Amino acid sequence: MTKFKVGDPVGVGCYVDTCRECSNCKAGKGSYCRKGMVMTYNSKMKYPHCGVGYNEDASKQEVTYGGYSKDIVVDMDYVCKIPKNLPLDAAAPLMCAGITIFSPMKYYGVKKGDKLAVAGLGGLGSMAVKFGVAMGCHVTVLSRGTKKKEEAMSRLGAHDYVDVTNPEDVAAHQSCYNHMINTIAVPHDIAMYFSLLDIDGQLIMVGVNPKPMEISTFSYIAQRKSLCGSFIGGVKECQEMLDFCGKNKITCDVEVIKPDYIN
Amino acid sequence: MTKFKVGDPVGVGCYVDTCRECSNCKAGKGSYCRKGMVMTYNSKMKYPHCGVGYNEDASKQEVTYGGYSKDIVVDMDYVCKIPKNLPLDAAAPLMCAGITIFSPMKYYGVKKGDKLAVAGLGGLGSMAVKFGVAMGCHVTVLSRGTKKKEEAMSRLGAHDYVDVTNPEDVAAHQSCYNHMINTIAVPHDIAMYFSLLDIDGQLIMVGVNPKPMEISTFSYIAQRKSLCGSFIGGVKECQEMLDFCGKNKITCDVEVIKPDYIN
Numbered sequence: 001m002t003k004f005k006v007g008d009p010v011g012v013g014c015y016v017d018t019c020r021e022c023s024n025c026k027a028g029k030g031s032y033c034r035k036g037m038v039m040t041y042n043s044k045m046k047y048p049h050c051g052v053g054y055n056e057d058a059s060k061q062e063v064t065y066g067g068y069s070k071d072i073v074v075d076m077d078y079v080c081k082i083p084k085n086l087p088l089d090a091a092a093p094l095m096c097a098g099i100t101i102f103s104p105m106k107y108y109g110v111k112k113g114d115k116l117a118v119a120g121l122g123g124l125g126s127m128a129v130k131f132g133v134a135m136g137c138h139v140t141v142l143s144r145g146t147k148k149k150e151e152a153m154s155r156l157g158a159h160d161y162v163d164v165t166n167p168e169d170v171a172a173h174q175s176c177y178n179h180m181i182n183t184i185a186v187p188h189d190i191a192m193y194f195s196l197l198d199i200d201g202q203l204i205m206v207g208v209n210p211k212p213m214e215i216s217t218f219s220y221i222a223q224r225k226s227l228c229g230s231f232i233g234g235v236k237e238c239q240e241m242l243d244f245c246g247k248n249k250i251t252c253d254v255e256v257i258k259p260d261y262i263n
Numbered sequence: 264m265t266k267f268k269v270g271d272p273v274g275v276g277c278y279v280d281t282c283r284e285c286s287n288c289k290a291g292k293g294s295y296c297r298k299g300m301v302m303t304y305n306s307k308m309k310y311p312h313c314g315v316g317y318n319e320d321a322s323k324q325e326v327t328y329g330g331y332s333k334d335i336v337v338d339m340d341y342v343c344k345i346p347k348n349l350p351l352d353a354a355a356p357l358m359c360a361g362i363t364i365f366s367p368m369k370y371y372g373v374k375k376g377d378k379l380a381v382a383g384l385g386g387l388g389s390m391a392v393k394f395g396v397a398m399g400c401h402v403t404v405l406s407r408g409t410k411k412k413e414e415a416m417s418r419l420g421a422h423d424y425v426d427v428t429n430p431e432d433v434a435a436h437q438s439c440y441n442h443m444i445n446t447i448a449v450p451h452d453i454a455m456y457f458s459l460l461d462i463d464g465q466l467i468m469v470g471v472n473p474k475p476m477e478i479s480t481f482s483y484i485a486q487r488k489s490l491c492g493s494f495i496g497g498v499k500e501c502q503e504m505l506d507f508c509g510k511n512k513i514t515c516d517v518e519v520i521k522p523d524y525i526n
Contacts, residue, residue, distance in 0.1 A: 217468055220490065
């Protein structure tokens with residue numbers, strides 16, 4: 001152990017091990033490990049370097065219990081430092097929602113001055129607004145109805161709000177945005193969302209939909225748009241995200257409950 | 264007229280005018296003109312600078328007849344030089360199929376050493392193979408059955424061929440390609456095509472499908488892939504494409520027929 005000392009505030013993300021040998025692992029893209037991650041919860045400890053839970057016989061490999069454990073043993077290469085100015089409870093979800101949003105924003109080149117739309121204002125969407133504002137983007141929340149407008153603009157700092165159920169509001173925001181972080185995890189009218197993107201705009205999907213969505217070719221060909229995806233992120237960029245959060249005092253909105261309240 | 268002289272071999276592409284004022288026109292992205300192109304055929308001459316066919320009253324604007332005319336009058340800014348070493352008949356479709364393929368290959372960064380897949384081997388697909396080979400890519404043709412294998416590899420110079428109806432062939436080429444030019448203009452199993460792309464791979468759609476296609480989120484999120492589009496290209500990059508073709512002796516495969524054979 002060379003990276004941390006006793007008492008350091010640290011965080012463990014969505015995975016605790018990967019094959020460590022494939023080109024993606026070697027490039028720091030652990031969440032895209034070609035042989036598959038060992039997730040932090042309910043995942044078989046399938047690699048020899050996993051620790052005590054590994055067994056050559058796959059049926060005897062132990063399962064990870066993640067956030068439902070009192071203790072956790074994790075290789076230091078899968079652990080990040082939490083900036084000391086952030087409260088641990090509100091920083092915890094950064095290890096999942098935070099990196100899931102931060103990683104594609106960096107990879108797809110979201111930068112100062114860009115017009116960023118955020119579709120859906122749940123756990124992921126609120127992180128996208130916070131990161132976008134901190135990066136110097138002009139941030140617009142897209143949501144159904146107006147009930148989240150106050151939260152989006154007054155509390156989270158978004159600069160604009162579009163009620164996507166209002167045709168006039170949608171018409172007034174055609175071809176507006178350079179990037180859209182789409183967190184909507186149910187099927188939706190993707191053509192309408194594409195229409196809000198400007199030429200060369202990226203619709204970055206981080207909400208996993210249970211069903212395939214129908215997408216018409218012309219909705220993205222006509223103004224050279226892209227439908228992009230991203231899945232969690234690497235440990236190194238997770239540390240970058242945490243440092244960014246420390247610098248900008250960004251945490252998640254949490255409600256702390258007791259374990260017996262979970263069910 | 265300052266750009267051409269009598270006798271120069273020239274070509275006119277898919278459009279003969281645009282608004283010339285929007286940010287896309289000013290950036291040389293004429294095919295994405297925000298007010299709409301005047302296409303070379305069957306398009307209303309809706310801009311004052313169109314020439315004699317324009318009328319303030321939209322119902323009296325003349326229509327373009329493009330390639331079915333004996334003569335054509337076009338502003339020099341919408342005309343390209345055809346390299347003198349290329350035969351005019353086989354160079355003609357470069358102004359449509361050529362630029363439609365060349366533009367996204369440049370925009371999405373296809374480069375020497377990349378593994379490029381070409382889905383569908385019609386007019387657009389054969390140009391993608393020729394450009395890919397000339398750019399130094401490793402080019403694989405994806406097609407149904409094996410009847411196009413000889414043409415793809417022996418005549419067009421592709422390096423590999425995958426019969427997408429053969430499950431073993433598909434299984435052997437999972438996560439193989441950096442880019443895929445998809446020219447298939449009918450609905451198809453997009454998840455299977457995504458599965459052939461490597462991490463960060465781009466599925467570049469240039470075939471316009473008549474119906475929306477069903478696309479599952481996980482097929483592109485899991486390895487951070489993109490579904491991209493592109494539509495024709497600008498005049499300046501069309502000239503670049505023609506110069507590239509002249510240098511690499513690339514033309515289209517044509518069958519020359521008489522006008523009375525068209526119908």
